[in-house]
Amino acid sequence: MTVDKHFKRLVRARAARTGESYTAARWRLRRAAANPSKATTKRAKLADLGLSVAIPETWHRVTHSMWGQSYPALHYEVTKNGSRLADLELNSHRLGSVRDPARAAAEAVERARSDPSARFEYTDTMLGGTPAIRLDPANNRQPQASERHYCLAHNDHLFILRFTTTDRRACDPVFDQMAASIELGDASDECLLGELSMTDYAPASIECVLIGALMAAQKGEDFSGRHLLAALVLGDSGIAASVLRTLDVTPERLGRQARVDDSGIAFLEIPVPAATFELLTQLMPGYALETVRTHHALLGILSPRNPAGGLELVEGLGVDAIQMRTALADRIAYENDASCVFCSFCRKPALDVAQMTPNRFSQICNECTAACAAMIHGRRPLPDNPMDRYTGGKRAGLFTACGYCGADEDLYTAPPQTRFICGVCAVRIDETTTRADGQ
Ligand SMILES: [Zn+2]
Ligand SMILES: [Zn+2]
Known part of the structure; x- marks a missing residue:
């Protein structure tokens, strides 16, 4: 057998084993021989x-x-x-x-x-x-x-x-x-912290990731959403930290020191489990147009699609997800962050719901119209949805009318009761959403 034939056989064997093209396999083998x-x-x-x-x-x-x-x-x-x-x-x-x-x-x-x-x-x-x-x-x-x-x-x-x-x-x-x-x-989908590229993260968000990873390593725990949330609470800059503080979620209440001691920990070598990796590289950047800021990180942790957990940390302090989303949505609206559109009722971001139906001043998500339709048809209320029948009557200084048709009867709302939708509009929107789902 000539050397050339032998080499060709090696190339074919490699191509069959690795699924590479013949050219790619030949190139790799030549390179291996040269270096x-x-x-x-x-x-x-x-x-x-x-x-x-x-x-x-x-x-x-x-x-x-x-x-x-x-x-x-x-x-x-x-x-x-x-x-x-x-x-x-x-x-x-x-x-x-x-x-x-x-x-x-x-x-x-x-x-x-x-x-x-x-x-x-x-x-x-x-x-x-x-x-x-x-x-x-x-x-x-x-x-x-x-x-x-x-x-x-x-x-x-x-x-x-x-x-x-x-x-x-x-x-x-x-x-x-x-x-x-x-x-x-x-x-x-799994790597070391140092292998993670955080090119689109703002410095304050990177700091939170590093602090979260350090906390996990110090306690010998898997780096999870729990550590990321604790790091967001510890962070002294960024929108997330200030929102969490308005909810009285402070380092002291979490029982954490505001300073994290990183002595002796090679933090770039800290493993990032697949779920946390997904949260950091898919979910959190998904909320941002360009730069991942701390409030985008908090939205990722709050998301029902978050596989890495973390929310239970503040729920233990008596703060629930709806309360937190409302505070965050208000603050983000104040910041004029155009990348985030929230349901005016439940405050879920557009990314976390199937459909958002806007009117001139607000929007409602499919989960909220479904909750109204359920109440109207006497079905059981949906879990984790804040929609309720409005029984407050007309209020001074407040335009208590449906944002979609202007009707002022049979209204539904959610805290803090500044937006309303009537039963007819809710059912109509819910039916179009359901139809779109069914197709
Ligand atoms: Zn909603
Ligand atoms: Zn209406």
Whole structure:
């Protein structure tokens, strides 16, 4: 058997085993032959990016970039001790990576290539068995410093990798090796805190996540929504903390110290269970248009879709979910956060209900109209819904009439009784909602 035939057989075997294309399997095997694994590298896994890369033993995950600074992603960076790289006091070598699911990935790669400003030179290459383009600055005026970007589309996600250094000669071979070692996969649903990319989190929200994780680690517990909520209570900035304080949910009442001692805990290594991971990466960002602020985090914890729990912590203090949602909705309306639309009656955010029916000044969700319809038809009341028949009569200074038709009889409302809907409108809206559900 010739070497070539043997190699082809290996490629086919790998392709069959991994489900990769023949080309991708061949590329991986060639790469493995060219770069035998070295003891001086370790594999860094960025679980929520679905990316892993072999980094020199001396590189470590760093945290400062998580605080919304220069490049909004998780960085790995060389540290001082025992590095093979020279002039560590002066040099900085970094890899930043971003995965962007929101943009049409292939299109973005093409757009980068046809950038008319000609700031970069483009080279076609392969990264993680996937066609990629490498971008190098076209007019590099600093011969020592170097910067290179890779841009590729994988599973409909755009990946951008940015390598920077102030010592080109020492670093270019290292960067070549790192680029060759990159593997792309699906994003995982479980990771370490340090593997979580919180690019869209505001500093106050990141602080809460870190404090929550620390509290869990100190107590030897699984990091859950409970710790996140406690951290939101402890936070001294952010809308969530101030709303919680108006409800008298304070660190003292929770029996927590306002200061958290982080001595001796490598908090980036704290495991994030799948449920908390979902809360942090799916639910909480879902409430925000751009930046996840502390009130979006609190909405995530309050959501019926929250798999990680936490609400029982304040319910133990006698504060219920409706009370909390009302306080939060009022405060968010005051902040003019356009990303959050709440049902004017039960105060659930639009994201947590199936349908929202607006009138000129307010909106009602399908759960509230269903609650009215249930009362009208003599069925049992729905659990956790604040709608009730309005028996207060006309009140001075208050427009006690249906917000949908103006009728002032047979009204339904919820605390604090500033919005009303009549039985006829509630049943009509409920029927259209039910029909839409049934289709
Ligand atoms: Zn509602
Ligand atoms: Zn009406």
